[in-house]
Amino acid sequence: MISSRLLGVLLVSLGAVTLTPAADFKPAIVYDFGGKFDRSFNQSASVGAEKFRQDTGIAFREFEITNAAQREQIMTQLAKRGSSIIVAVGFTQASAVERVARQFPDVKFTIIDAVVDLPNVQSINFREQESSFLCGMAAALASKTGKVGFVGGMDIPLIRKFALGYAEGAKYVNPNIEVFQNMTGTTPAAWGDPTKGAELAKSQFGRGADVVFHAAGATGIGVMQAAQDAGLLSIGCDSNQDYLHPGSVLTSAVKRVDVAVYKAFQDAKAGTWKGGQLVLGLAESGVDYSYDEYNRTVLTPAMKQRLDQARADIVSGRLKVSEYRAQ
Amino acid sequence: MSPPAKLPRWAELGLLPAINLIAALLLSGAIIRLIGESPWAALKLMADGAFGSQESIGYTFYYATNFIFTGLAVAVAYHAGLFNIGAEGQAYIGGLGTGLVCLWLGAWPFWAVLPLAILAGALFGAAWAFIPAWLQARRGSHIVITTIMFNFIASALMTWLLVNVLIRPGQQSPETREFAPNAFMPGLHTLLGKIGIPFTSTPLNLAFLLALAAAALVWVLLWRTRWGYALRVAGRNPAAAVYAGIRPPRVTLGAMLLSGALAGSLGLNELMGSQHRILLDFPGGAGFVGIAVALMGRNQPVGIFLAAVLFGALVQGGSQLSFDMPHVNRDMVVVIQGLVILLCGAMENVFRGPLSRLFAGKTRSPKSEIRNDGGPDA
Numbered sequence: 086m087i088s089s090r091l092l093g094v095l096l097v098s099l100g101a102v103t104l105t106p107a108a109d110f111k112p113a114i115v116y117d118f119g120g121k122f123d124r125s126f127n128q129s130a131s132v133g134a135e136k137f138r139q140d141t142g143i144a145f146r147e148f149e150i151t152n153a154a155q156r157e158q159i160m161t162q163l164a165k166r167g168s169s170i171i172v173a174v175g176f177t178q179a180s181a182v183e184r185v186a187r188q189f190p191d192v193k194f195t196i197i198d199a200v201v202d203l204p205n206v207q208s209i210n211f212r213e214q215e216s217s218f219l220c221g222m223a224a225a226l227a228s229k230t231g232k233v234g235f236v237g238g239m240d241i242p243l244i245r246k247f248a249l250g251y252a253e254g255a256k257y258v259n260p261n262i263e264v265f266q267n268m269t270g271t272t273p274a275a276w277g278d279p280t281k282g283a284e285l286a287k288s289q290f291g292r293g294a295d296v297v298f299h300a301a302g303a304t305g306i307g308v309m310q311a312a313q314d315a316g317l318l319s320i321g322c323d324s325n326q327d328y329l330h331p332g333s334v335l336t337s338a339v340k341r342v343d344v345a346v347y348k349a350f351q352d353a354k355a356g357t358w359k360g361g362q363l364v365l366g367l368a369e370s371g372v373d374y375s376y377d378e379y380n381r382t383v384l385t386p387a388m389k390q391r392l393d394q395a396r397a398d399i400v401s402g403r404l405k406v407s408e409y410r411a412q
Numbered sequence: 413m414s415p416p417a418k419l420p421r422w423a424e425l426g427l428l429p430a431i432n433l434i435a436a437l438l439l440s441g442a443i444i445r446l447i448g449e450s451p452w453a454a455l456k457l458m459a460d461g462a463f464g465s466q467e468s469i470g471y472t473f474y475y476a477t478n479f480i481f482t483g484l485a486v487a488v489a490y491h492a493g494l495f496n497i498g499a500e501g502q503a504y505i506g507g508l509g510t511g512l513v514c515l516w517l518g519a520w521p522f523w524a525v526l527p528l529a530i531l532a533g534a535l536f537g538a539a540w541a542f543i544p545a546w547l548q549a550r551r552g553s554h555i556v557i558t559t560i561m562f563n564f565i566a567s568a569l570m571t572w573l574l575v576n577v578l579i580r581p582g583q584q585s586p587e588t589r590e591f592a593p594n595a596f597m598p599g600l601h602t603l604l605g606k607i608g609i610p611f612t613s614t615p616l617n618l619a620f621l622l623a624l625a626a627a628a629l630v631w632v633l634l635w636r637t638r639w640g641y642a643l644r645v646a647g648r649n650p651a652a653a654v655y656a657g658i659r660p661p662r663v664t665l666g667a668m669l670l671s672g673a674l675a676g677s678l679g680l681n682e683l684m685g686s687q688h689r690i691l692l693d694f695p696g697g698a699g700f701v702g703i704a705v706a707l708m709g710r711n712q713p714v715g716i717f718l719a720a721v722l723f724g725a726l727v728q729g730g731s732q733l734s735f736d737m738p739h740v741n742r743d744m745v746v747v748i749q750g751l752v753i754l755l756c757g758a759m760e761n762v763f764r765g766p767l768s769r770l771f772a773g774k775t776r777s778p779k780s781e782i783r784n785d786g787g788p789d790a
Contacts, residue, residue: 120742148735149742152696154615154686155731158471162735176585180689199585240571241586241692242579271571272564273693 112137112350113146113168115159117175118273120149125302125323126342130174130197133346141354156181164189170353172346173197176243182206193358195349197342198243204360209345212366213243214250215399216338217298218406219367219374219392220320221254223336224296225262226388227318232263234289236282236308238301239275240268246409247300247322247338253406257395265289269304279307286311286319296320296335309334318383327379335383337375345371368400419768425715429708429756431763433722436755440748449739461732462725468732470600470614476717476724477616477681478695480623482702483720484630485675487711489555491634492667493647498544498559499675500699501566506537506676508570511588511683511690515578518592525595529684530622530677537676538669540566545668549661555668563699574692587691597685617685619677626674627713633670643667675699707757726752 114134116127134145146168148159156178163171164185170193173182179199186194186203193205200208224233235251237244252264267285269275282304286297290311297312298320299305305322306329312319313330321327321337328334345365352358365371374392376384398404419428441451462472482499489496496502509532517525544558574586597618601611634640646653646663653660682694701723708722709715730745755762 146735147738151731151742151745152727153691153694154471154474154682154696158615159731159735177692179583179585180587180590180687180691200583241575271568 109169110143110354111146111166111168112143112170112172112353113148113163114172114346115156115163115174115178116147116149117177118150119175119276119302121147123276123303124306124326126340127174129324129340129342130172130346133343133348134172134350136343137347137350141351143354145350150178157184160185160194161188164192168192170195170349170358172349174342174346175199193353193360195346195358197345200362207349207358207360207363209349209363209365211340211342211371212364212406212408213247213300213338213340213372214253214406214408215367216340216372216374217247217250217300218254218257218399219395220298220336220338221251221256221264222258222392222395223254223374223384223388224251224298224318224320225255225258226391227335227383228259228262228294228296230293230295231259231261232265232293232295234265234286234294234297235267236285236289236297236299236301236305237266237268238270238299238304239273240271242409244268244300247298249409250406251298254395257404258391263293265292265294269301276302276304278304279310282307283311287315290315290317298322298338300338321375325375325377327375327377331379332382334380336380339373339375341365341371341373366399367396419764419771423767423771428760428764428767431767432756432760433752435763436748436752439751439755443744443747443751444740447739447744449737454733454737454740457736458725458729458733460729461736462729466612467614468728470612470616472721472724472728473620474614474616474681474686474724475727476720477620477623477685478678478698479701479705479720479723480627480717481678481681482675482695482698483705483709483716484626484702484713485671485699486702486706487709487713487716488630488634488643488674489667489671490706490711491647492643492663493650494548494555494664494667494671496541496559496668496671496675497556497703498541498562498699499671499702500695500697501559501563502537502540502672502675503678503695503699504563504566504570504693505540506533506672507679507683507694508573508690509533509536509676510679511591514591514595514684515588515690518595520594522594522596522598526597529595530680533676533679534673535676537674538672540676541668541672542665545665545672548668549664555664567693571692574690578690585691588689591684591688595684596688597680599685615686617681619681619685622677622680624717626677627717630670630674631713639666675702704753704757708753708760722752723749 119127121127121131150156160171160181173196176199179201182194182196183201186206190205195207197209233255235248237248248266255262255264269278269281282301286308289297296318297308299308300322309319309330313333318335320335323340325339326334326337444451444454461468463469485499486496510529513529513532544555544562547553547558548555578588579586580589600616601613604611642658643663646658646660650660678695678698705716705719705723709719726749734740734742734745
């Protein structure tokens, strides 16, 4: 459904090309500390922007942040140089977006994972707890020991949101299940430490866990490797990571940042972009669990049936998943 | 290793750093060529990005302000024979002090907030340096190890505070609320505007002048007071210092407290001057850059100022470079910065030998024979 709407948008905008030359539309994207190639969150955003370039032939400007002061500086520059829309990836950009958006009320801003309450800002958030819940259920269904693990990246509210949803999902299947939780660290370095990720996963395996879920960016690569080495199961995050270790990755908590970025660019180009808040959950296909040829052997039809049932219940509102912030 | 060869002072302070810098730029140029961009255009973009307009100058000196504070912090400890790797953590905790004052006393007039914010930043920073200093002075625990560990403790403590205690309720990002406008450090553009000089709005702020004042203060303290003399003697030769009636443990404590206080002042620029809130990881590695700045600036206030401006220019020019050249990503910029540090800091003696032979061949003044080898502070 999204794609058919996008196609319509695309056709409309193609018709408008004669009136507004493509060169006039200047999209831009600002990545966060994790960087464009983190195989996870930022990369997913970059995939969406790249798809926009391929589909429309319009180039976009991009920038990877290295220090806090740069965010405002770069966004101001992008706005000054006539960017039509600036997509800011990551909650840490919120205060910079707020300030720059106030200075340039004619420039459109889209921020992902945060809320900035201004008329020219579109805030896109995901209900990660819903996909985490399904992954928690999958973990509990697959676990033989009744013990499952969670490895977070940096200890921040967003990651605790993943952890809470995961634990709830696991307990929904098996009220007596034990959920081990570890955060990799307290600094942004925690997003890029596969070695420590593997250590934490191994220690959880040592305590009896046989499925581990990571929400740790590039650190998760180590978590998944450790599960593969131990012959146990892991669950990927943000991007669909099932292909990394076929047969060892149970599923992935997918977050469609790519769709969000692509849609923001397309809508801005077509003139249908609107400011305000957008929350994407299971119902909006903004988050989901993954099922493809790589995990078909481990995620059995029986498990899939339970997950799909729970997904339908969450979408219909019959099953409530707690939101960490609401506690 | 043989002692550093002797050079005339102008060559020591001007020519040698210039040659090192040019060599670093040439190497960077070769790498930029390899990835298919024009080195000349890249250099122009970088120089232009760092000094080409009022805006870029503002940013360059804004970054330099952080590096002056941390560079001075490292240098003071260095003169006392201590290698303070903990400037990052001290800056982090110092900023907490400054930030708390701004959050709590934001309703007060600026002239009342400012001294308290400076004091709190210095106190918090010094307190964070005190424990490693005390462990070094009384227990002999190596300061390099303890200060590194304290960086991690600082980071964990700040994350805990920002995620659980200080966070503005109802938001995702671990940041405090914004300070009241009374507690904003006035931007240099407003100060210059008051005396009739127009300047674009940049994050450059009053803290820059405070950093210069701190550099002057360090110079007076180290080279014009008895305390500073004791500190330098104890740093160069603890045994001789004891013989002269100086107590090295006391010097260690004093030097580290001053060092921590200087690093702790970073929050004045970063938080009061620019971000106007306490946020995660705001020192952003300035504490580590401070080590390179101090080494390159020969641990002298003037040298530290120049090196800090150079590093500020590298950060600002580098970000412009990656902004305008899509092929040069941020990691390339780090490589270029790394080459400058490598050649100007770590390998600064590579050209010293050939250069001194060149000078020895040309000028055979007896004076150059009795020159000290760069002074006590080289």
